[in-house]
Amino acid sequence: MTTTDSFTETFRDEMLGSGLLIAGPVDGLYGRSSVYERVAEGVEDFLTRLGADEVEDYVRFPPILPRTVFEQTGYLSSFPDLMGSVHSFVGDDRQHAEMVQAAESGEQWARSLDPTDVMLCSAACHSVYPRYVGVLPEGGHKLQVSSWCFRHEPSRALTRMQSFRMLEHVYVGAASEVADFRERWIKRTRDALVDLGLDIEMVTANDPFFGRGGRLLARSQRDEELKFEFVTPFDATTPPVAIASSNLHLDHFGETFGISTTSGEVAHSTCLGWGWDRIVLALFRHHGTDLRQWPAETSARLWP
């Protein structure tokens, strides 16, 4: 067991042993106890207050996304190994009997299923773009969104779940206004996380693009500074973990979904993505598993 694994296992033992999280037979899926959820709700309310002066509304989306929307996001091309495609059974009694028979014999039964019209949601902001197709209102549109997201990457590390919640502040609008929003929110994000008592560093980052072609995309994303991550240490022996990220999409979504500004330009977009569950985990890691021992300033900000 390496040093990294050692921390991973210690932190798992701590969170599972205290009953804050409940593990099952697959890594990366955990039930959340009411104490864990008290913190999760505190974080959600804190982030909602943070953006209340700017956003139009806070919309929660289902963990499921239309397949056509997924296809438009470019995720299939960039992160195929992380996606979750939803398949179901469309057959008759005889085919059903065969499938059940296969399952009972311990055979692979799922490959014969048919793809449905839906996918698992990979990023909360993907759900919002369809509503903007066409011309944006004057000044663009700012929305807070959240949803359960899925990434197919089983791991023992609690900070790398397969099913987790993401909260985002999204702005779709004119290029220069989107750039301003991003600058303003980078500062706001760092301050907010420091206010929760976390050690934060901002670093240039890239998404985990797939394959050989992905290396080029990752380099270009870094060179253009399209992604910053706000990282916090979980342990002295392991790399710090990103708990929020600022992403500038330029005209990627505006172009694909057909969104334009009132002046007729292709819309730009940016999102501030909060790793909601990761922030909760960081708080437990930094302040301990007993909420009564947390710093008064942190508690006051979560539960004012």
Place this chain on the structure above:
Amino acid sequence: MTTTDSFTETFRDEMLGSGLLIAGPVDGLYGRSSVYERVAEGVEDFLTRLGADEVEDYVRFPPILPRTVFEQTGYLSSFPDLMGSVHSFVGDDRQHAEMVQAAESGEQWARSLDPTDVMLCSAACHSVYPRYVGVLPEGGHKLQVSSWCFRHEPSRALTRMQSFRMLEHVYVGAASEVADFRERWIKRTRDALVDLGLDIEMVTANDPFFGRGGRLLARSQRDEELKFEFVTPFDATTPPVAIASSNLHLDHFGETFGISTTSGEVAHSTCLGWGWDRIVLALFRHHGTDLRQWPAETSARLWP
């Protein structure tokens, strides 16, 4: 358009037009506005207070379930057409290029994906049984659980979503105690829904078992009175809609998961399943889309 469709469309127009729900290109997936969510949170807190004297804890589970757990529930045999199996890409650069090419040509690209270790959650209580494998504590165990659930049944009716939230009060224990719990909670459930200002009728019901064999299972479930539904009218011209159900599993889950009581008997289980989103919809239908116009008694129970 039939009479049924007429109400379905009117209610859709009302909920979407007021911005309470946000539709996309696939029926059955809706974003929830902060006003809708204020009611959803009120319902959740109301149900949590309702069971607080009995349950051990309230655990929120992810919308995803281990495939092995799904296989043990019997869902594959009973409701194959409703399931959501999660598939992903496990291949190399060449296969990836072929898949992206197929997608760009508008071809079916998803059939070549591989089944993962996970499924979409069909019922919130499915996530809890693995933790009870072995011998239960004395007196069994009562838990409140919730999760986003998936049923592959696209529909224009808001009361039949593909992705929706379910909250359940689950009891796993000895046969006679489980039967007592069930009796007690049937009364508690009816009273609680009436307290929210809803017209409630309790009816014997059956699950939508698949195929020819399913008709027998449905009849037997009715004959044994294993399922009761609490239905409320949405419209004079359409059948009332189930917004909660009491389900007695007998030893089904105890047997499959290997759960026994301290006296060595196979555990029985029962759950009170609350159609969380359906209750929210019923409240908007009965009391209107403007929360300020709701009956004071209802508001006081949701937001005391």
